[in-house]
């Protein structure tokens with residue numbers, strides 16, 4: 001027992017220590033040899049138990065020896081004199097976050113601080129969630145083959161398509177729960193457009209929804225105003241222009257004072273001093289009813305923005321295609337911002 005605990009506690013930092021260990025226990029004049037000699041002298045009835053203990057002990061000592069021999073050997077290799085430790089190391093590439101991820105996370109953080117949760121939904125959607133529940137009339141041009149990638153063209157309303165906006169997630173959320181809702185929906189969306197510097201067949205959105213009793217247009221304005229101050233800095237101006245979306249009434253588009261030229265006129269804002277960043281409005285009562293929500297009791301606002309556009313205005317990126325080409329010369333520039 002004394003030897004067993006001694007062996008268990010043994011560590012060797014140097015080859016000499018290990019060699020001393022070997023001689024003491026495993027050597028030809030070592031303890032184990034000695035014990036085996038004693039083994040010959042014990043009576044036959046004790047032989048069994050003594051033999052068993054002895055074998056275990058021997059095994060333990062050998063294992064310990066091999067363990068340290070291995071670790072010392074591998075240690076020796078790295079100090080091998082055939083290697084030149086003064087050679088410069090091989091650099092390795094550190095990845096970086098994609099600019100769209102950086103901006104998406106920033107948007108999420110701002111809305112989280114206002115109490116919004118993050119909701120997600122499928123990219124392959126049915127007609128109901130992408131269009132019908134959102135009050136799109138049958139003949140609305142956005143349903144047209146021009147804009148929508150259909151996965152399956154069905155009879156009437158049973159089309160399956162790639163979602164054209166994340167408003168579909170708003171529908172899913174409202175259908176499956178009870179107000180109040182306060183959520184943002186980040187995600188990828190698809191539109192059948194020719195690829196150019198200004199358009200792509202897919203892009204990313206963050207939409208938002210707030211439904212409760214007494215939600216008003218001033219809540220919408222204040223929320224989005226606050227968002228812009230957080231994202232683009234204090235003093236960024238906003239302006240709302242009337243617009244149209246089937247699922248909101250009234251609807252608006254929001255412009256901000258150009259973040260690049262600070263309003264003095266550049267080709268990013270086409271010398272107007274203003275750039276559009278999102279669409280918004282009060283949720284149309286029809287949409288609330290379509291999702292099983294009492295539109296007499298509840299009101300809500302919704303908004304939606306393209307992350308690419310928000311990113312362009314933050315980093316002065318003029319060609320949308322850069323986001324999906326994965327050219328490391330482009331991506332590397334965001335390395336410090338992980």
Ligand code: PHE
Nearest residue numbers: 165167279280281302303304
């Ligand atoms: N769904 C709209 C779009 O994709 C954006 C939007 C969302 C507008 C919510 C108003 C309210 O363009």
